[in-house]
Amino acid sequence: MDKIRIVGGNALAGRVEISGAKNAALPAMAASLLTADTIHLENIPYVRDILTTRNLLREMGSEAEVRKDGTATLRAAELHSFEAPYELVKTMRASILVLGPLVGRFKKARVSLPGGCAIGARPVNLHLMGLERMGAKCEVVHGYIEASTEGLHGAYILMETVTVTGTENLMMAATLAEGETILDNAACEPEVSDLADLLRGMGAQIEGDGTRTIRISGVRKLRGCRHRIIPDRIEAGTFAIAAAITRGDIEIANCRPHQLTAVLTQLSQTGAEVDIGPASFRVKGRDPVLSRNVTTYPYPAFPTDMQAQYMALMTQGDGIAVITETIFENRFMHALEMIRMGADIAVEGRQAVVKGGRSLTGARVLASDLRASASLILAGLVASGETWIDRVYHLDRGYFHIEEKLAALGANIERVP
Ligand code: EPZ
Numbered sequence: 001m002d003k004i005r006i007v008g009g010n011a012l013a014g015r016v017e018i019s020g021a022k023n024a025a026l027p028a029m030a031a032s033l034l035t036a037d038t039i040h041l042e043n044i045p046y047v048r049d050i051l052t053t054r055n056l057l058r059e060m061g062s063e064a065e066v067r068k069d070g071t072a073t074l075r076a077a078e079l080h081s082f083e084a085p086y087e088l089v090k091t092m093r094a095s096i097l098v099l100g101p102l103v104g105r106f107k108k109a110r111v112s113l114p115g116g117c118a119i120g121a122r123p124v125n126l127h128l129m130g131l132e133r134m135g136a137k138c139e140v141v142h143g144y145i146e147a148s149t150e151g152l153h154g155a156y157i158l159m160e161t162v163t164v165t166g167t168e169n170l171m172m173a174a175t176l177a178e179g180e181t182i183l184d185n186a187a188c189e190p191e192v193s194d195l196a197d198l199l200r201g202m203g204a205q206i207e208g209d210g211t212r213t214i215r216i217s218g219v220r221k222l223r224g225c226r227h228r229i230i231p232d233r234i235e236a237g238t239f240a241i242a243a244a245i246t247r248g249d250i251e252i253a254n255c256r257p258h259q260l261t262a263v264l265t266q267l268s269q270t271g272a273e274v275d276i277g278p279a280s281f282r283v284k285g286r287d288p289v290l291s292r293n294v295t296t297y298p299y300p301a302f303p304t305d306m307q308a309q310y311m312a313l314m315t316q317g318d319g320i321a322v323i324t325e326t327i328f329e330n331r332f333m334h335a336l337e338m339i340r341m342g343a344d345i346a347v348e349g350r351q352a353v354v355k356g357g358r359s360l361t362g363a364r365v366l367a368s369d370l371r372a373s374a375s376l377i378l379a380g381l382v383a384s385g386e387t388w389i390d391r392v393y394h395l396d397r398g399y400f401h402i403e404e405k406l407a408a409l410g411a412n413i414e415r416v417p
Contacts, residue, residue: 002396003416004389004403006380008362011285012248012409016239018255019045020070021232022398024191026094027168028198028229029053032062032074033101034172035202037224041072044229048397052092056084060098075224079106086112086143092397093117096124099147100169103136104176108148113140118369120328130157130170134177154179154218162187162298167214168195174216175204183214189299190259194230201225231255234305235399236281237263238374241309242406243283244272245316245382250409253280262302266294270313291317291356295324308334308375315343316382317356324351334372337365341383362387367394374399381411 020043029050032039044050046068054072057064061079066072082102089095089112102109116122124145128138131147133155138147154177159166167187172195174181186192188210196209202225205217236255243250244267257264257276264281268274269292273284291314296304304327314321315338325331332352335345341363344355362385367373373395380387389395392415395402403413 001390002392004377004392004395005414005416006362006377006387006389007412008360008381008383008385008387010246010381010410010412012242012246012250012381012406012411014409015251015253016405016409017253018231018236018239019400020229021045021191021194022047022049023164024194024229025050026053027097027165027172027191027195028227029057029064029072029074030097030101031172031195031198031202032057033076033098034105034175035222035224036077038073038075039202039224040226041074042226042228043070043231044072045232045400046070047400048393049092049094052088053095056088056095056098059085059088082106082109084111089114093122094165096127097165097169099127099145100131100171100173103131103147103149104152104173107151109145111145113143113145118333119331124166126159126161126163126166127169130159130166131173133157134173134181152177154181156182156184158184159186164189164192167192171196171206171209171214171216172199174218175199175206175222177218179218181216181218183216184212186212186214187298188212190230190233190256198225198227201227233259234303234371236260237306238309238378239405240264240267240281240283241313241378242381242409244270244285244289245313245378247285247287248409249282249284251280251282255280257281262300263306266292266302266310270317288318289313289316289356291319291321291354293322293324296327298327304328304331305371307331308371309378311335311345311352311354312338312375312378314354314356315345315358315360315379317354319356321354321356322351323354326350333368334375337372337376338379340365341379341387343379359384361385364388364390367391370394370398374402377402377406377413381406
């Protein structure tokens with residue numbers, strides 16, 4: 001198993017190009033199941049979850065090519081399987097995204113019920129509730145979701161909790177349903193809007209994406225198209241914090257700063273200098289780092305996927321910062337690892353109280369989930385001495401060669417097989 005070795009203390013400087021967004025690419029690949037034509041995607045990050053999804057589509061009978069240059073060609077002309085098996089789903093919960101397209105186009109699906117993961121129980125009840133309101137029958141049998149329908153029809157669906165993949169699944173299913181579907185209290189994440197753009201390119205009739213109410217008028221068939229995936233706002237935010245925590249100066253290019261307003265505003269309040277351009281922004285870290293509270297909420301507020309990275313920065317703060325996690329019930333594992341590096345963090349349920357002013361020392365630490373891995377790298381960049389991060393396969397699920405990008409900015413970091 002690979003490990004990442006970091007010797008902290010270098011201020012990072014230079015320019016980094018952001019890759020395509022994993023969480024936009026995954027639903028886009030699932031959307032290819034909605035048509036017999038070919039879908040061409042660009043700016044796909046060559047990360048593990050993308051290859052897992054490619055394998056899943058192939059196992060169903062799709063032609064699926066994903067290339068290192070970021071292009072992918074997908075064609076689900078006819079499938080011989082409508083199942084997402086346990087062996088695959090257990091490695092990637094986002095496999096649930098094939099449920100909506102399969103029921104929408106093929107009127108049936110058998111998808112392993114995703115288990116929980118490190119950060120929470122991760123139920124999918126709202127995905128199933130929505131499909132049932134559209135006329136599908138969904139049962140959980142032997143750990144599998146068995147869904148079938150005579151044909152989906154439009155429905156009014158109010159989701160009691162904002163769910164990103166729930167919104168995506170139901171939006172995809174509704175594109176081929178008979179009549180109009182309204183998704184209320186829908187997720188507004190940019191990845192939802194990017195999916196809606198792809199679906200419109202395929203001939204779907206969707207409006208309101210990016211707001212809490214999305215209207216979809218079903219059509220009979222969808223066609224192939226070409227689509228470019230949006231940049232990864234979380235990768236961009238991760239590098240922004242790398243600049244702040246190392247007191248460095250990084251230009252983050254090929255991104256959409258307006259999709260990071262909550263993160264960049266929060267960073268400015270901690271004392272970092274943030275200059276925003278149309279497709280890039282620049283962050284200069286400064287002393288002192290000011291301790292500022294933050295609470296995670298659905299987009300456009302501060303994203304849960306940036307919470308761990310922000311906690312690493314707050315260990316360097318000049319006072320006390322309270323971090324409140326409202327999305328997932330167990331997303332503070334990274335705190336326990338940072339404490340081993342000398343951080344002063346008290347976790348109480350959904351809140352973590354981070355007392356700054358302590359310099360971190362390098363240690364052997366364990367990654368627990370994708371974003372926690374990134375936060376431990378950030379802590380290692382500023383810790384004195386050597387940090388070893390184990391189980392970096394979590395990192396490889398969503399970041400494309402992050403250690404190479406950081407090394408190019410002056411970090412003393414390497415991957416050790
Ligand atoms: C998506 O997960 C992202 N994954 C996550 O990123 C991200 O952290 C999360 O949204 C929140 O922004 C992908 O897009 C592939 P949710 P998702 O459904 O859709 C509850 C990463 O690091 N809920 O928005 O699974 C749920 O328990 C990953 O890339 C229900 O109760 O998250 C949670 O508390 C980690 N019932 C809240 O909603 C449901 O049916 C938000 O979950 C669905 C969700």
